[in-house]
Amino acid sequence: MILECSQCGSRYDVPSSAIGPDGRTVRCVNCKHSWFQAPEAPASFQPAPEAVPAPPTVAEESAPPPPPIVDPVEAAPETPNYDPFIDPPPAPRRNRLPWTIAAIVATLSVLLGAAALLHWKAPGLAAQIGLNFGATETPLLFSEKNVELKTRVDGSRLFIVSGKVLNPTRTAQHVPDIRIRLMDGASREVYGWRITPATRTLDPQASMEFNGAKVDVPAEAKVARLSFASEIGE
Known part of the structure; x- marks a missing residue:
């Protein structure tokens, strides 16, 4: 508010709050x-007239309401959640039992084939590696067996064994090694060795000769016994 001195005419711009609602001396x-300065009279307030809405026209009353606006994003059907880091389902496990059975059968076939090869084709090799399938059964027979003991010029003793192997059957037979065992007077074996036959197959009704000799056999050897040795390990 503006204050004016009645004596000198000086004018002052003073805020209404400094005078207060009851006035004061200045x-x-x-x-x-x-x-004494009286408070400034409050300005009269007249409320603005309320706006009266215009009455609706006939066209506005009969017009249907506009269709709602559909947001294509909100109207889209929901899609299932997709996580690119979800582990894929495990692959179905294959049944390996048939393969395992096939591998076992193949291994057994190889072992049986190797055993047959060692037994019929390579008895010496099998004996070297220490395999043993038991005694050999054969229809072959010994004949014309002969044992000699000779003293050589140098004084050493030479023990000689000879004879024949017969095949009395009508089929060819496999010929195993011939085993020589020297026994003492108490029927204990004191020395032994093998004689490899000249051929491994003997024709039907055929025979073959064999002979073998050893030097410096034990002096207690009294009897020589002949047999067909086991092809493997004996």
């Missing part, structure tokens, strides 16, 4: 004149 700074 003094002019210029001439030192004092007077």
Whole structure:
């Protein structure tokens, strides 16, 4: 509000809050004149007239309401959640039992084939590696067996064994090694060795000769026994 001194005419711009609602005494700074200043009269307030809506026209009353706007994003059907880091389902496990059975059968076939090869084709090799399938059964027979003991010029003793192997059957037979065992007077074996036959197959009704000799056999050897040795390990 504006205050004016009645004595000197000085004018002052004072906020209404400094006078207060009840008024107060003020003094002019210029001439030192004092007077009571009444509060500023409040300005009259008249409320603005309320706006009255215009009545609707006939066309507006009969017109149907506009269709709702559909957001294509909101109207889209929901899609299932997809996580690119979800582990794929495990692959179905294959039944390996048939393969395992096939592998076992193949291994047994190889072992049986190797055993047959060692037994019929390579008895010496099997004996070297220490395999043993038991005694050999054969229809072959010994004949014209002969044992000699000779003393050589150098004084050593030479023990000689000879004879024949017969095949009395009508089919060809496999010929195993011939085993020589020297026994003492108490029927204990004191020495032994093998004689490899000249051929491994003997024709039907055929025979073959054999002979073998050893030097410096034990002096207690009294009897020589002949047999067909086991092809493997004996």
